[in-house]
């Protein structure tokens with residue numbers, strides 16, 4: 001598990017928050033981790049990367065122009081990558097993303113890539129996010145916004161990944177508010193994991209402030225760390241799940 005795509009059941013479901021907490025936990029365990037965001041939309045600076053709040057490690061100095069490698073495309077319009085690019089008359093070149101990803105994989109033990117939107121978001125008119133994850137032989141963790149309706153969103157996302165024979169080490173359920181019906185939220189976790197046969201890495205509670213969290217999400221970090229360690233030396237391409 002050299003490289004993991006953190007995707008979600010939708011946009012705005014907590015991918016950035018999850019990346020931040022996983023990266024911080026991995027750093028606390030001494031793992032040489034880096035985060036990447038292939039296409040940042042909605043701003044012309046690396047918004048999500050800033051929010052990942054990684055502490056720079058010595059390995060960063062060995063890599064030239066690391067900021068560009070971490071966010072090869074930064075686009076102003078808050079739209080799907082293919083549209084944001086076309087509005088700026090930019091062509092998203094998959095080779096550039098592949099090369100930046102390969103370079104980071106060479107220098108770091110783990111590359112956490114935050115996806116844009118969900119699994120079937122188009123990067124350009126030919127390739128979807130999940131297609132690129134398959135091409136790069138990545139594992140994919142899905143952040144599920146735990147709410148009414150997420151069973152369908154989560155199972156559809158899992159089907160799309162399975163169709164491309166992408167390994168899914170687990171799901172992270174995120175509580176985006178503190179008001180939903182507890183019965184529904186608990187059942188969502190159980191039934192999605194059962195039907196899909198995908199383990200739950202953890203459940204992110206609703207966080208009242210940014211500072212809140214490190215204590216609550218320790219279990220998620222630990223579960224992810226264990227999963228990474230167990231699969232560290234696996235060539236994921238030799239154990240692709242059957243469709």
Ligand SMILES: Nc1ncnc2c1ncn2[C@@H]1O[C@H](COP(=O)(O)OP(=O)(O)O)[C@@H](O)[C@H]1O
Pocket residue numbers: 008010011012013014015016017018174175176177204205206207208
């Ligand atoms: N568990 C949570 N508790 C409180 N606020 C959250 C939680 N998860 C996400 N948010 C907030 O919801 C918004 C969207 O989350 P974000 O991580 O940016 O989503 P994404 O990266 O999927 O677009 C942010 O303002 C974030 O702070």
Ligand SMILES: [Mg+2]
Pocket residue numbers: 015016048114
């Ligand atoms: Mg984000």
